[in-house]
Every structure is written in C-alpha cells, then in structure tokens.
Amino acid sequence: MKIQRRGLLKAGTLAALGGPLIAPAWAQGGAFPNKPVTIVVPFPAGGNTDIVARTVAVALGKVLGQSVVVDNRGGGGGSIGANVVARAQPDGYTLLLCGAGVVVTVPEMVKTAYSRKDFAPIGLVNKSSMVLLARKNDPRFKTFQEFVAYARSGEGKVNAAHSGPGTPNHLAQLQLEALLKAKFTPVSYKGSGPALVDLIGGQVDVHFDQVTSSLQHIRAGTLEPLAVLGPTEDPALPGVKTVAELGFGQIDGTTYVGVLGPSGMPPALQEQLAKALAQAVQDPQTVRSARELGSVAISSTPQEFGRILDAEYTLASAAAKDGRLKVD
Structure with a gap:
C-alpha cells in the first residue's frame, strides 16, 4: 500500500x-x-x-x-x-x-x-501539506520519535483522529501505519473542526490534518506539529521536519x-x-x-x-x- x-x-x-x-x-x-x-x-x-x-x-x-x-x-x-x-x-x-x-x-x-x-x-x-498533530506539551510524546516509540509499544495504544473515511487525512493515517508498522485506534470525525476540538480537549491523542485547518491552533500554541506528512517541509511551518527527514521513510499525504x-x-x-x-x-x-x-x-x-x-x-x-x- x-x-x-x-x-x-x-x-x-x-x-x-x-x-x-x-x-x-x-x-x-x-x-x-x-x-x-x-x-x-x-x-x-x-x-x-x-x-x-x-x-x-x-x-x-x-x-x-x-x-x-x-x-x-x-x-x-x-x-x-x-x-x-x-x-x-x-x-x-x-x-x-x-x-x-x-x-x-x-x-x-x-x-x-x-x-x-x-x-x-x-x-x-x-x-x-498534511501534518501530524498532538497537544502542546503532551507528556507522553513531545517529538515525532517519541510518538513512534509510544505507538509501537502497544497495538491500538494511540487514538488517532481523522476527518472522515476516505478523506486525505484518513489515507495519510493508513500510510503512516504501514510505514511505521504500528496499529492505531482510528477515530473518525465529520471534518477537521470537531477533531481539533477533541484533540485540544484530550479526547484523542493525535490528529491527521491539513495545515490549512490547523495553522491557527499551531500559531496559538495549543497544538504541536510532530511532523509534516509530505515530501517537503511546509513554508507555513518553519523548522518542522518531514517523516523522511526524521529517518522513518517516505510518505506523501x-x-x-x-x-x-x-x-x-x-x-x-x-x-x-x-x-x-x-x-x-x-x-x-x-x-x-x-x-x-x-x-x-x-x-x-x-x-x-x-x-x-x-x-x-x-x-x-x-x-x-x-x-x-x-x-x-
């Protein structure tokens, strides 16, 4: 896949x-x-x-x-x-x-x-670009490497939100699961808005989202972009590395x-x-x-x-x- x-x-x-x-x-x-x-x-x-x-x-x-x-x-x-x-x-x-x-x-x-x-x-x-988001200062994983270790420590351990079946967000989640050889517990929402609310509130652990939907929350300091899920870094997120740059292989969301x-x-x-x-x-x-x-x-x-x-x-x-x- x-x-x-x-x-x-x-x-x-x-x-x-x-x-x-x-x-x-x-x-x-x-x-x-x-x-x-x-x-x-x-x-x-x-x-x-x-x-x-x-x-x-x-x-x-x-x-x-x-x-x-x-x-x-x-x-x-x-x-x-x-x-x-x-x-x-x-x-x-x-x-x-x-x-x-x-x-x-x-x-x-x-x-x-x-x-x-x-x-x-x-x-x-x-x-x-698609980005993997976590809550700011989540003690379990503050970096993508820590997220990978946490996800691999138990099948279904990560509650991963996406914006609905078949959306690019969902397909990016499936790609990352296959790339990391880890199994998430998917949580489907009807759009990015409700998923972002629940991520900020702690109901889910991470969310796969477009930069266009999440940028305001990143800039406000409530959400942390762990990695860009694409072939190149995003100009709107200076300093946020791609999954490939972090050493985990190519993914294009x-x-x-x-x-x-x-x-x-x-x-x-x-x-x-x-x-x-x-x-x-x-x-x-x-x-x-x-x-x-x-x-x-x-x-x-x-x-x-x-x-x-x-x-x-x-x-x-x-x-x-x-x-x-x-x-x-």
Whole structure:
C-alpha cells in the first residue's frame, strides 16, 4: 500500500509564480467561451475548498473574459456535486473543483453514479501539506520519535483522529501505519473542526490534518506539529521536519485540489482550459489567498493531474480491498 506521489509533478511544469502569463489559445478568435462558465464545488460554502474556488473563479474570469460562477453542491462526501459535472455536456462550461478523493476515493467506499473515468483532468490549482498533530506539551510524546516509540509499544495504544473515511487525512493515517508498522485506534470525525476540538480537549491523542485547518491552533500554541506528512517541509511551518527527514521513510499525504471537466471533452478544449487555469493560478490575489490559508497555489498539465488521480486511486482501492476504507 506504499504509494509515492513524489515526482508525479515535474518542477518545470508547475506554474512559475510571477513568471510570464500564457496567452489563451482562443484569443485569436476562437468561439470558446461565449457565455459564463460554472465551477461546481461539491461542498458547502465557507470551507477551504470553497475559498480556493472563489479566488480561482475571479482570476479565471479575467483570463477568459467571461463570468465564472461558483455553484456549491454539497452532500454525499462530494458525490452529489461530482455527479452534476460527470453528467454535464463536455463543452467546458461546467467544471468541478475538488480534491482527488471526491472522484477516486468516494466511489471506492460507496456506490456512486460516476467513476474516475467520467472526468477529464484539467489542472491543479492548490496544494496543502498534511501534518501530524498532538497537544502542546503532551507528556507522553513531545517529538515525532517519541510518538513512534509510544505507538509501537502497544497495538491500538494511540487514538488517532481523522476527518472522515476516505478523506486525505484518513489515507495519510493508513500510510503512516504501514510505514511505521504500528496499529492505531482510528477515530473518525465529520471534518477537521470537531477533531481539533477533541484533540485540544484530550479526547484523542493525535490528529491527521491539513495545515490549512490547523495553522491557527499551531500559531496559538495549543497544538504541536510532530511532523509534516509530505515530501517537503511546509513554508507555513518553519523548522518542522518531514517523516523522511526524521529517518522513518517516505510518505506523501499532500492534499491536491484541481479542476476537472466531464470526460469526452475535446483535447484542444482541455488544453485551452489548462493554459487559462495556469494563468489564473499565477494571479497575485490567487497566490496571496493560498498563502493566507497556509497552502500553495500551483498549476499542472492535465497529464500530471491525471497521474495524481491515478496514484490516489491505487492507494484507495488497496485500502478498500483489505477492509480499511469503509463508511462509518
């Protein structure tokens, strides 16, 4: 089950923030777009994904010269909104912005009306690191090394919170268990908020969370980041080492957010949208908003985003087959 996503994105193809903008292919008189574009967000308004979507929508609208509207379709772990896009016309006017798990992990857990093959990846827009959190000054483990020793001292000894079955948080937990050859007692929550409250209150021992959700608590001094669960250190957490840097092997719990369209989209249109999206990601407001959230604005080719989806699918399907990925 050891899946490495490191290297799936080549540095040269990520958006060089502040670099030259890409001229949209339709600037020479192409027909697309001639009406507003809708970005479906499969979660309620107000969350981190929604904030990313609204910032990207404004920047993308500037590039396209058309309004880009965000349509929140929450429910079913993201499956309701995803299905809207899977069944839409592949004409570029209905797009989906979400993490990889919505299109590849959720269908491994519950019956959905769509599968991974119903979507055409366009490009990434954002990434955030996953971090292993403990309470500040927990006497049992103040460092990652002490946590590993404690976890290995007894099966199920660590009550480990995550944000729900199939979330990137849950998959990161499964990866770390396999890497450390330790067995946690998983505690599933409906989102990071309730899990963070219980971690601070002492109801659980650790929590697997995105930096975007936990940064305020880290800065307030109530939570301690033990390690970054990704291939590189996070700029929002200076001095916090990765699991690999601490000598325990590679793990990649990075959360990637990207834009997809329905399958069947003409390749030329897919490439046009990818170039426009890359340009939008370089917009100063997009970069600034991502930084304020504790994440990073990035872009990619459709092919690179596709490889991210494939890697996540491999991890999720393996976990589903051995019974570790299921609805509460």
